[in-house]
Amino acid sequence: MSVFTKVSHAELREFLKQYPVGELIGFQGIGEGVENTNYFVDTTDGRWVLTLFERLNVDDLPFFLGLMEHLAAHGFASAMPLHTRAGGALTSLNGKPAALVRRLTGQSVLFPDLEQCRQVGRALGELHVIGLSYPGRCANARGAAWREQTGRLLAQKTTDAAVRALIEDELAAQARLDLGALPQGVIHADLFRDNVLFVDDRLTGVIDFYYACNDALAYDLAVTLNDWCFEPDGRLNPARWQAMTAAYRARRELSEAERAQWPLVLRAAALRFWLSRLYDWTFPREGDVVHIKDPEPYRRILVHHREHAPPAW
Numbered sequence: 001m002s003v004f005t006k007v008s009h010a011e012l013r014e015f016l017k018q019y020p021v022g023e024l025i026g027f028q029g030i031g032e033g034v035e036n037t038n039y040f041v042d043t044t045d046g047r048w049v050l051t052l053f054e055r056l057n058v059d060d061l062p063f064f065l066g067l068m069e070h071l072a073a074h075g076f077a078s079a080m081p082l083h084t085r086a087g088g089a090l091t092s093l094n095g096k097p098a099a100l101v102r103r104l105t106g107q108s109v110l111f112p113d114l115e116q117c118r119q120v121g122r123a124l125g126e127l128h129v130i131g132l133s134y135p136g137r138c139a140n141a142r143g144a145a146w147r148e149q150t151g152r153l154l155a156q157k158t159t160d161a162a163v164r165a166l167i168e169d170e171l172a173a174q175a176r177l178d179l180g181a182l183p184q185g186v187i188h189a190d191l192f193r194d195n196v197l198f199v200d201d202r203l204t205g206v207i208d209f210y211y212a213c214n215d216a217l218a219y220d221l222a223v224t225l226n227d228w229c230f231e232p233d234g235r236l237n238p239a240r241w242q243a244m245t246a247a248y249r250a251r252r253e254l255s256e257a258e259r260a261q262w263p264l265v266l267r268a269a270a271l272r273f274w275l276s277r278l279y280d281w282t283f284p285r286e287g288d289v290v291h292i293k294d295p296e297p298y299r300r301i302l303v304h305h306r307e308h309a310p311p312a313w
Protein backbone atom coordinates (compact mmCIF):
# COMPACT_ATOMS: atom_id res chain seq x y z
CA MET A 1 0.00 0.00 0.00
CA SER A 2 0.65 3.04 1.03
CA VAL A 3 3.09 5.74 0.96
CA PHE A 4 0.57 8.40 1.86
CA THR A 5 3.08 10.86 3.36
CA LYS A 6 6.29 11.51 1.42
CA VAL A 7 9.55 12.04 3.29
CA SER A 8 12.64 13.55 1.65
CA HIS A 9 16.24 12.55 2.38
CA ALA A 10 16.88 15.90 4.08
CA GLU A 11 13.70 15.62 6.21
CA LEU A 12 14.60 12.10 7.31
CA ARG A 13 18.22 13.01 8.07
CA GLU A 14 16.97 15.82 10.34
CA PHE A 15 14.34 13.55 11.94
CA LEU A 16 16.91 10.88 12.80
CA LYS A 17 19.15 13.32 14.71
CA GLN A 18 16.90 12.84 17.77
CA TYR A 19 17.70 9.10 17.86
CA PRO A 20 20.95 7.29 18.72
CA VAL A 21 21.08 5.57 15.30
CA GLY A 22 24.14 7.09 13.63
CA GLU A 23 24.03 8.55 10.12
CA LEU A 24 21.39 7.91 7.43
CA ILE A 25 22.60 5.56 4.70
CA GLY A 26 19.39 5.14 2.72
CA PHE A 27 15.63 4.58 2.89
CA GLN A 28 12.83 3.15 0.79
CA GLY A 29 9.02 3.42 0.87
CA ILE A 30 7.23 0.13 1.63
CA GLY A 31 4.32 -0.86 -0.62
CA GLU A 32 2.64 -3.46 1.61
CA GLY A 33 0.35 -2.73 4.51
CA VAL A 34 -3.01 -1.04 4.43
CA GLU A 35 -3.18 1.58 7.10
CA ASN A 36 0.01 3.58 7.55
CA THR A 37 2.99 5.02 5.68
CA ASN A 38 6.09 2.88 6.19
CA TYR A 39 9.72 3.21 5.14
CA PHE A 40 12.70 0.89 5.50
CA VAL A 41 15.53 3.01 6.94
CA ASP A 42 19.21 2.01 7.05
CA THR A 43 21.67 3.95 9.23
CA THR A 44 25.27 3.36 10.26
CA ASP A 45 24.01 1.83 13.51
CA GLY A 46 21.23 -0.45 12.31
CA ARG A 47 18.19 -1.25 10.18
CA TRP A 48 14.86 0.31 11.10
CA VAL A 49 11.26 0.79 10.02
CA LEU A 50 9.80 4.29 10.14
CA THR A 51 6.02 4.38 10.47
CA LEU A 52 3.95 7.51 9.95
CA PHE A 53 0.51 6.96 11.43
CA GLU A 54 -2.07 8.20 8.95
CA ARG A 55 -5.46 7.64 10.55
CA LEU A 56 -4.93 6.04 13.93
CA ASN A 57 -6.04 7.89 17.01
CA VAL A 58 -2.85 9.53 18.32
CA ASP A 59 -4.03 8.83 21.89
CA ASP A 60 -3.87 5.09 21.16
CA LEU A 61 -0.28 5.11 19.87
CA PRO A 62 1.42 4.81 23.29
CA PHE A 63 -0.65 1.65 23.86
CA PHE A 64 0.66 0.04 20.65
CA LEU A 65 4.27 1.07 21.15
CA GLY A 66 4.18 0.16 24.83
CA LEU A 67 2.76 -3.27 23.96
CA MET A 68 5.49 -3.91 21.38
CA GLU A 69 8.06 -2.98 24.04
CA HIS A 70 6.37 -5.13 26.72
CA LEU A 71 6.24 -8.16 24.43
CA ALA A 72 9.84 -7.75 23.21
CA ALA A 73 11.00 -7.37 26.83
CA HIS A 74 9.34 -10.76 27.56
CA GLY A 75 11.14 -12.46 24.69
CA PHE A 76 8.31 -12.26 22.15
CA ALA A 77 9.29 -11.65 18.50
CA SER A 78 7.89 -8.12 18.24
CA ALA A 79 9.93 -5.12 17.06
CA MET A 80 11.35 -2.95 19.84
CA PRO A 81 10.39 0.73 19.37
CA LEU A 82 13.35 3.09 19.62
CA HIS A 83 13.36 5.89 22.18
CA THR A 84 14.66 9.33 21.29
CA ARG A 85 17.41 10.94 23.32
CA ALA A 86 14.64 12.85 25.10
CA GLY A 87 13.15 9.48 26.13
CA GLY A 88 9.94 9.15 24.13
CA ALA A 89 9.07 6.43 21.60
CA LEU A 90 6.43 8.54 19.83
CA THR A 91 7.54 11.53 17.74
CA SER A 92 6.23 13.29 14.62
CA LEU A 93 7.36 13.91 11.06
CA ASN A 94 5.74 16.00 8.31
CA GLY A 95 2.68 16.55 10.44
CA LYS A 96 2.09 12.88 11.26
CA PRO A 97 2.74 10.95 14.49
CA ALA A 98 5.80 8.78 13.88
CA ALA A 99 7.76 5.92 15.39
CA LEU A 100 11.04 4.21 14.57
CA VAL A 101 11.21 0.49 15.35
CA ARG A 102 13.89 -2.12 14.87
CA ARG A 103 13.62 -3.90 11.51
CA LEU A 104 13.04 -7.63 12.04
CA THR A 105 14.55 -10.28 9.80
CA GLY A 106 12.53 -12.69 7.72
CA GLN A 107 9.79 -12.74 5.15
CA SER A 108 6.07 -13.35 5.36
CA VAL A 109 4.65 -16.49 3.72
CA LEU A 110 1.59 -16.71 1.49
CA PHE A 111 1.23 -20.52 1.62
CA PRO A 112 2.26 -21.60 5.16
CA ASP A 113 3.23 -25.16 5.99
CA LEU A 114 1.98 -27.01 9.08
CA GLU A 115 5.03 -26.15 11.16
CA GLN A 116 4.59 -22.46 10.39
CA CYS A 117 0.93 -22.73 11.41
CA ARG A 118 1.96 -24.41 14.65
CA GLN A 119 4.44 -21.61 15.36
CA VAL A 120 1.83 -18.94 14.74
CA GLY A 121 -0.65 -20.71 17.03
CA ARG A 122 2.00 -20.97 19.73
CA ALA A 123 3.05 -17.33 19.29
CA LEU A 124 -0.55 -16.15 19.55
CA GLY A 125 -0.99 -18.11 22.75
CA GLU A 126 2.24 -16.59 24.07
CA LEU A 127 1.06 -13.10 23.11
CA HIS A 128 -2.19 -13.62 25.01
CA VAL A 129 -0.43 -14.93 28.12
CA ILE A 130 2.27 -12.22 28.17
CA GLY A 131 -0.41 -9.62 27.41
CA LEU A 132 -2.14 -10.40 30.71
CA SER A 133 0.66 -8.50 32.47
CA TYR A 134 0.45 -5.48 30.14
CA PRO A 135 -1.25 -2.59 31.99
CA GLY A 136 -2.26 -0.58 28.88
CA ARG A 137 -5.88 -0.32 27.80
CA CYS A 138 -7.29 0.32 24.32
CA ALA A 139 -10.77 -0.21 22.90
CA ASN A 140 -11.14 -2.26 19.70
CA ALA A 141 -11.34 0.29 16.87
CA ARG A 142 -12.99 -2.42 14.72
CA GLY A 143 -15.16 -3.82 17.51
CA ALA A 144 -18.85 -4.67 17.58
CA ALA A 145 -19.97 -1.01 17.44
CA TRP A 146 -17.77 -0.34 14.39
CA ARG A 147 -18.97 -3.52 12.68
CA GLU A 148 -22.60 -2.55 13.27
CA GLN A 149 -22.12 1.08 12.11
CA THR A 150 -19.97 0.23 9.08
CA GLY A 151 -22.24 -2.66 8.11
CA ARG A 152 -25.29 -0.42 8.17
CA LEU A 153 -23.50 2.22 6.06
CA LEU A 154 -22.35 -0.30 3.45
CA ALA A 155 -25.75 -2.04 3.36
CA GLN A 156 -27.30 1.34 2.60
CA LYS A 157 -24.61 2.26 0.02
CA THR A 158 -24.44 -0.97 -1.98
CA THR A 159 -26.49 -1.59 -5.09
CA ASP A 160 -25.99 -5.34 -4.70
CA ALA A 161 -29.07 -6.82 -3.03
CA ALA A 162 -27.22 -10.00 -2.02
CA VAL A 163 -24.51 -8.00 -0.26
CA ARG A 164 -27.12 -5.95 1.54
CA ALA A 165 -29.03 -9.06 2.63
CA LEU A 166 -25.88 -10.80 3.89
CA ILE A 167 -24.75 -7.78 5.89
CA GLU A 168 -28.16 -7.25 7.45
CA ASP A 169 -28.67 -10.93 8.26
CA GLU A 170 -25.21 -11.28 9.77
CA LEU A 171 -25.58 -8.15 11.87
CA ALA A 172 -28.82 -9.59 13.24
CA ALA A 173 -27.02 -12.81 14.13
CA GLN A 174 -24.10 -10.93 15.68
CA ALA A 175 -26.51 -9.18 18.03
CA ARG A 176 -26.69 -12.55 19.84
CA LEU A 177 -22.93 -12.52 20.52
CA ASP A 178 -21.45 -10.73 23.51
CA LEU A 179 -17.70 -10.94 23.05
CA GLY A 180 -17.36 -8.95 26.28
CA ALA A 181 -18.62 -11.98 28.21
CA LEU A 182 -15.73 -14.15 26.96
CA PRO A 183 -12.19 -14.22 28.43
CA GLN A 184 -10.60 -10.86 27.73
CA GLY A 185 -7.03 -9.77 27.19
CA VAL A 186 -4.66 -7.95 24.87
CA ILE A 187 -5.16 -9.09 21.28
CA HIS A 188 -3.22 -8.40 18.09
CA ALA A 189 -6.47 -8.29 16.07
CA ASP A 190 -4.70 -8.38 12.68
CA LEU A 191 -2.41 -11.42 12.78
CA PHE A 192 -2.54 -12.09 9.06
CA ARG A 193 0.11 -13.93 7.08
CA ASP A 194 1.61 -10.59 5.97
CA ASN A 195 2.21 -9.64 9.61
CA VAL A 196 4.34 -12.64 10.59
CA LEU A 197 7.94 -13.03 9.44
CA PHE A 198 9.85 -16.29 9.05
CA VAL A 199 13.37 -17.37 8.21
CA ASP A 200 12.73 -20.83 6.72
CA ASP A 201 10.48 -22.56 9.30
CA ARG A 202 11.49 -20.32 12.20
CA LEU A 203 9.13 -17.49 13.24
CA THR A 204 11.32 -14.37 13.53
CA GLY A 205 8.85 -11.52 13.82
CA VAL A 206 5.32 -10.35 14.50
CA ILE A 207 4.53 -6.86 13.19
CA ASP A 208 1.70 -4.38 12.70
CA PHE A 209 0.37 -4.05 16.24
CA TYR A 210 -1.68 -1.04 15.21
CA TYR A 211 -5.02 -2.77 15.68
CA ALA A 212 -4.00 -4.31 18.98
CA CYS A 213 -6.53 -3.72 21.73
CA ASN A 214 -8.36 -5.25 24.68
CA ASP A 215 -11.02 -7.70 23.50
CA ALA A 216 -12.01 -11.38 23.55
CA LEU A 217 -9.00 -13.68 23.17
CA ALA A 218 -11.02 -16.19 21.15
CA TYR A 219 -11.78 -13.46 18.60
CA ASP A 220 -8.04 -13.05 17.99
CA LEU A 221 -7.65 -16.78 17.37
CA ALA A 222 -10.58 -16.60 14.93
CA VAL A 223 -9.01 -13.67 13.03
CA THR A 224 -5.79 -15.63 12.68
CA LEU A 225 -7.35 -18.95 11.66
CA ASN A 226 -9.52 -17.19 9.04
CA ASP A 227 -6.46 -15.79 7.29
CA TRP A 228 -4.04 -18.71 7.66
CA CYS A 229 -6.35 -21.67 7.13
CA PHE A 230 -8.38 -20.97 4.01
CA GLU A 231 -7.18 -21.78 0.49
CA PRO A 232 -7.34 -19.24 -2.37
CA ASP A 233 -10.39 -21.13 -3.74
CA GLY A 234 -12.24 -20.57 -0.46
CA ARG A 235 -11.85 -24.09 1.00
CA LEU A 236 -10.91 -24.46 4.66
CA ASN A 237 -7.61 -26.29 5.15
CA PRO A 238 -8.33 -28.63 8.09
CA ALA A 239 -4.68 -29.70 8.60
CA ARG A 240 -3.52 -26.10 9.03
CA TRP A 241 -6.54 -25.36 11.22
CA GLN A 242 -5.81 -28.28 13.52
CA ALA A 243 -2.09 -27.48 13.67
CA MET A 244 -2.73 -23.89 14.67
CA THR A 245 -5.51 -24.54 17.19
CA ALA A 246 -3.62 -27.39 18.88
CA ALA A 247 -0.49 -25.23 19.29
CA TYR A 248 -2.56 -22.34 20.63
CA ARG A 249 -4.46 -24.57 23.08
CA ALA A 250 -1.19 -25.95 24.39
CA ARG A 251 -0.47 -22.40 25.59
CA ARG A 252 -4.01 -21.29 26.47
CA GLU A 253 -7.01 -23.61 26.58
CA LEU A 254 -10.40 -22.25 25.51
CA SER A 255 -13.20 -22.06 28.06
CA GLU A 256 -16.59 -23.74 27.73
CA ALA A 257 -18.12 -20.32 27.00
CA GLU A 258 -15.63 -19.69 24.18
CA ARG A 259 -16.36 -23.09 22.65
CA ALA A 260 -20.12 -22.49 22.90
CA GLN A 261 -19.82 -19.15 21.08
CA TRP A 262 -17.09 -20.26 18.68
CA PRO A 263 -19.16 -20.36 15.41
CA LEU A 264 -20.41 -16.79 15.96
CA VAL A 265 -16.90 -15.65 16.98
CA LEU A 266 -15.51 -16.98 13.69
CA ARG A 267 -18.25 -15.13 11.82
CA ALA A 268 -17.55 -11.89 13.71
CA ALA A 269 -13.89 -12.12 12.72
CA ALA A 270 -14.75 -12.75 9.06
CA LEU A 271 -17.35 -9.97 9.03
CA ARG A 272 -14.84 -7.44 10.40
CA PHE A 273 -12.43 -7.84 7.49
CA TRP A 274 -15.09 -8.21 4.81
CA LEU A 275 -16.54 -4.87 5.99
CA SER A 276 -13.20 -3.04 6.21
CA ARG A 277 -12.16 -4.18 2.72
CA LEU A 278 -15.62 -3.42 1.32
CA TYR A 279 -15.36 0.03 2.92
CA ASP A 280 -11.94 0.66 1.33
CA TRP A 281 -13.34 -0.37 -2.08
CA THR A 282 -16.43 1.77 -1.66
CA PHE A 283 -14.58 4.82 -0.31
CA PRO A 284 -11.00 4.59 -1.74
CA ARG A 285 -8.28 6.79 -0.24
CA GLU A 286 -5.78 9.01 -2.05
CA GLY A 287 -2.21 7.83 -1.78
CA ASP A 288 1.08 7.59 -3.62
CA VAL A 289 1.08 3.78 -3.78
CA VAL A 290 -2.29 2.53 -2.59
CA HIS A 291 -2.88 -1.20 -2.14
CA ILE A 292 -6.55 -2.03 -1.47
CA LYS A 293 -7.41 -5.64 -0.74
CA ASP A 294 -10.17 -7.69 -2.36
CA PRO A 295 -13.25 -8.06 -0.10
CA GLU A 296 -14.46 -11.24 -1.86
CA PRO A 297 -12.25 -13.73 0.05
CA TYR A 298 -13.74 -12.51 3.32
CA ARG A 299 -17.29 -12.62 2.05
CA ARG A 300 -16.59 -16.26 1.15
CA ILE A 301 -15.10 -17.04 4.57
CA LEU A 302 -18.12 -15.50 6.28
CA VAL A 303 -20.48 -17.54 4.11
CA HIS A 304 -18.43 -20.67 4.83
CA HIS A 305 -18.81 -20.19 8.59
CA ARG A 306 -22.53 -19.49 8.22
CA GLU A 307 -22.98 -22.73 6.31
CA HIS A 308 -20.48 -25.07 8.02
CA ALA A 309 -19.72 -25.99 11.63
CA PRO A 310 -16.07 -25.32 12.53
CA PRO A 311 -13.66 -28.27 12.68
CA ALA A 312 -14.04 -30.22 15.96
CA TRP A 313 -11.65 -29.23 18.74
Ligand SMILES: Nc1ncnc2c1ncn2[C@@H]1O[C@H](COP(=O)(O)OP(=O)(O)O)[C@@H](O)[C@H]1O
Pocket residue numbers: 001002030032033034035036037038049079101102103104105194195205207208209210
Ligand atom coordinates in the same frame (compact mmCIF):
# COMPACT_ATOMS: atom_id res chain seq x y z
N1 LIG B 1 9.58 -4.19 12.27
C1 LIG B 1 9.55 -4.58 11.00
N2 LIG B 1 10.54 -5.36 10.50
C2 LIG B 1 10.54 -5.72 9.20
N3 LIG B 1 9.59 -5.37 8.30
C3 LIG B 1 8.58 -4.59 8.75
C4 LIG B 1 8.49 -4.16 10.11
N4 LIG B 1 7.37 -3.39 10.24
C5 LIG B 1 6.80 -3.32 9.02
N5 LIG B 1 7.51 -4.04 8.12
C6 LIG B 1 7.25 -4.16 6.68
O1 LIG B 1 6.35 -3.11 6.31
C7 LIG B 1 5.13 -3.67 5.76
C8 LIG B 1 3.95 -2.84 6.20
O2 LIG B 1 3.92 -2.86 7.62
P1 LIG B 1 2.49 -2.89 8.35
O3 LIG B 1 2.70 -2.56 9.77
O4 LIG B 1 1.81 -4.16 7.98
O5 LIG B 1 1.75 -1.70 7.56
P2 LIG B 1 0.31 -1.11 7.92
O6 LIG B 1 0.48 -0.45 9.25
O7 LIG B 1 0.04 -0.15 6.82
O8 LIG B 1 -0.63 -2.28 7.94
C9 LIG B 1 5.10 -5.10 6.28
O9 LIG B 1 4.37 -5.93 5.39
C10 LIG B 1 6.59 -5.47 6.31
O10 LIG B 1 7.00 -5.83 4.99
Ligand SMILES: N[C@@H](CCOP(=O)(O)O)C(=O)O
Pocket residue numbers: 034035142190192273276277280293
Ligand atom coordinates in the same frame (compact mmCIF):
# COMPACT_ATOMS: atom_id res chain seq x y z
N1 LIG C 1 -5.02 -7.22 7.45
C1 LIG C 1 -6.21 -6.49 7.02
C2 LIG C 1 -5.84 -5.01 6.84
C3 LIG C 1 -6.13 -4.20 8.05
O1 LIG C 1 -7.48 -3.87 8.07
P1 LIG C 1 -8.01 -2.37 7.73
O2 LIG C 1 -9.12 -2.16 8.72
O3 LIG C 1 -6.84 -1.41 7.91
O4 LIG C 1 -8.47 -2.38 6.31
C4 LIG C 1 -6.76 -7.02 5.71
O5 LIG C 1 -6.01 -7.78 5.04
O6 LIG C 1 -7.90 -6.66 5.35
